[in-house]
């Protein structure tokens with residue numbers, strides 16, 4: 339019997355967990371209720387170890403079977419977003435202005451379902467580390483867990499994570515070898531000139547003019563420095579400077595975001611930005627200081643683990659429902675930091691039609707839960723198979 343069906347008896351229970359978590363969303367590093375719920379469930383399922391407070395509000399559960407020491411890590415994220423939910427269903431957010439608008443409630447329920455199934459059946463030989471991560475939405479939850487010794491305390495030879503994807507039909511998966519999602523950085527550029535009367539520009543150094551020229555020149559980087567076969571985005575999304583109509587501002591600030599699919603391209607863009615900003619400012623007699631903050635690494639799947647995951651997906655739903663070459667996604671995901679430490683794969687799970695993540699109308703599709711849970715479970719049963727054949 340396919341594992342999707344094996345997980346079917348848990349569907350109602352997993353849905354109830356998901357809707358309960360949805361109704362009680364918590365922002366990054368504030369997932370106290372959610373983490374408590376997760377840890378209590380793992381203990382109730384008979385886990386060998388349950389560790390709270392890993393990376394502040396993260397939880398790690400350890401499940402063992404047989405004698406093999408090979409370990410697989412399964413990761414789900416638990417945090418919500420500062421969004422006012424506009425949905426009107428019965429399990430809407432009771433926390434005003436906080437919403438599970440990215441479906442992390444669903445990911446948590448999927449991993450809990452797999453935990454329950456695997457704890458009861460233990461048809462594997464090895465160690466499974468269930469990683470419930472806090473603060474995925476830009477606050478650095480993955481890094482916090484890694485810095486807290488995640489992979490030293492819970493060594494893993496391979497790790498797997500997943501994210502729901504609206505527009506992909508329920509019962510379908512998408513996973514590709516190599517880059518999957520972009521790395522992301524934020525930047526600020528502070529331009530310093532010399533203030534002057536608006537009618538006497540010759541006595542000052544116009545920071546607004548230098549900033550404007552920098553904004554234009556930055557667009558040459560993706561066009562002229564990044565190789566055409568590589569992909570990058572550089573968007574200036576903020577420009578601030580000056581307060582009066584008749585004063586030339588002595589300072590101005592630019593800010594924005596950069597996305598790229600490799601560390602190398604990200605570093606190239608950063609170095610080019612510094613060169614362009616500093617030298618363009620100098621051309622006007624001003625100075626520019628660049629603060630470049632790489633927040634997310636690119637999400638890059640290990641070729642072998644991505645192939646393994648795709649084969650499991652095919653077993654579950656048939657090869658025709660598994661897209662092994664989906665388009666690159668410009669959004670970012672902090673599971674990338676875990677995959678920089680341990681080879682793994684990040685898989686997209688179909689969520690069906692509906693609003694995209696981070697939209698106040700977004701709704702996680704409970705019909706998708708058994709597919710995600712089955713994928714987690716089957717990755718373990720095949721990756722740590724008792725006959726060693728995988």
Ligand SMILES: [Zn+2]
Pocket residue numbers: 439440475695696
């Ligand atoms: Zn999100």
Ligand SMILES: [Zn+2]
Pocket residue numbers: 440441442474501695
């Ligand atoms: Zn998300």
